[in-house]
Amino acid sequence: MRTKILAAALLLSMVGFSSAHAAGEHIEYPDVKWSFEGPFGTFDRAALQRGFQVYKQVCSACHGMKKVHYRNLSALGYNEDEIKTIAAEYQITDGPNDEGDMFDRPGRPSDRFKSPYPNDNAGKFANNGALPPDLSLMIKARKDGADYVHALLTGYETPPEGEELLNGQHWNKYFAGHKIAMAAPLADGAVSYEDGTEGTVEQYALDVTHFLAWAAEPEMEKRKQTGIKVILFLVVFAGLMYAVKRKIWSKVH
């Protein structure tokens, strides 16, 4: 009886959970098999570097990534000198100096990724009133974030018959409401990869999403590795305690 109660309660609560977050209009995204999925998943360094290149050459024209610092790029496999060089490509406004003036200087590894616009209003003004959101947390800020962003980047279509688009709107089959203010950002061959990987929209979308997934959860690999050790420890410890408990209780049975 007891175990039946427990099983029933568990089962019911699972049904409750799994359906609890399934609200809203339902759009299915293609299910990509990411290397970072699952309890042993890791990021693919080559994909991260390619994805960073796509972000740098395409997305960063409109989207900032304020939560990421140039120094964090070491996780992508860049060494210190490479990171210094990347950072120095940007002019960062600093100050005020001793005379009270703001000044521009080359970026340093400790700087945050430079945003394309000085403030949100400038971002809106340049994009027909729609603000390109910061991408640092984008993958965590959407349901099934990685699959979603990949789908979004490859989901541009001509609008179906009878759908009117306003100036600056574009039709995307995966965007909620379908009318998005971002023009299709990717085109075949727009970025030339140094490692010889083919330059297709699909490949760019996979790579840049991979990079954004890292940016949203830079701790992911460490987290999962720690998790496996912690769980192994707890399982052994629990087993041991169970044995001790059995031993103690055997006297009273």
Place this chain on the structure above:
Amino acid sequence: MASGPRQKFDNPVIEWVDSRLPIFTLMNKEYGVFPTPRNFNYFWNFGAIAMVMLVTMIVTGITLAMHYNTSTAGAFDSVERIMRDVNSGWLIRYLHMNGASFFFIAVYIHIFRGMYYGSYKKPRELLWMLGVLIFLLMMATAFMGYVLPWGQMSFWGATVITNLFSAIPLVGDSIVTFLWGGFSVDNPTLTRFFALHYLLPFVIVGVVFLHVWALHVTGSNNPLGIDVKGPQDTLPFHPYYTMKDMFGILVFLIVYVAFVFFMPNALGHPDNYIPANPMVTPAHIVPEWYFLPFYAILRAITFDIGIPFTDIVFIEAKLGGVLAMFGSIAMLFILPFLDTHPIRSATFRPWYRIALFGFVVVFLILGVCGSKPAEGFWVPLSQLCTLLYFAFFVVAIPFFNKKEPVAELPPSIHQAVLTSQPVAAE
């Protein structure tokens, strides 16, 4: 609190302290030799588990508070700084975030245990009511905690829930302004929520102390729901139940850390990774999962209550929802006085048992309703389930009081264990 003769300790240091402040005697009495029914099942682990979670929340919470920035301009960024730049900050934050969920899981199971085995009945009424008070305080704490990261759901959840108080006639709007410290959810709201979020867990510790104190006056209930008749029915708490609790806690922790390390955001809402923006309302505002059943009850009252076919309205829909929501918890609070059936354990109450399982199902369906937009068939479903929720307390239970047969109970725990009843000890 020392009463009666004190037993001497062999260790001279312990004896020196104990003869001046009998803290070791107290510990030994309450957690060492404390006579505990010998037939507990694993449902009896969840009190200890909830205690472990409370301590976990306080330890991780205080650590977070050392890095947290209490301002609308800085809160979101400071939480991200904890995630990215503070050593093991991601771990502390995910432990706290998922810890709240698992604290509620433990407490929900703990409450179910109490309802199933009639632990709320005489002489444990006050013990039970203190428990419901802890549950209320937890809800307040978790609600205010969820506001702190200042994401979209933080902001809009706070706006929706604080707005409820405006339903109170006459003074409602003034109360809301008072709660907000202004005319919308803003910096003063965030700072006071942080102050209270820091305070309330310690109030919970205080009430937990009273809860355990009351427990140690009446002693524990057990799966048979019959009273302890003598020493042959009990075992000393240590080592029997310390070991069993230890094992149960570890199993629970395994599930908890599996979430922390492998799906830390599965129980949360993605919108809370978007910084709060008063100008953009999320498509669906939903609270944390552990509030969903109550949220569904709140939204189920979509109609004014008054004299039919006239314009006279006594209770507006909004106020009705608030009353229903608080009423649903009040039902738990007065449960010991609603249920006067002489038998405690549902093991011997087949009618009550069926009704209770029905109640659990209704509660879970309400949870699903709470996660859906309040439209379509979810509205009548929430209304039906709200009705059934209350019917359990005010129709089914009074009916069972009168009609449910009083089964014959085993003569003692000891005998039941010896004849190896299905509910015997592990």
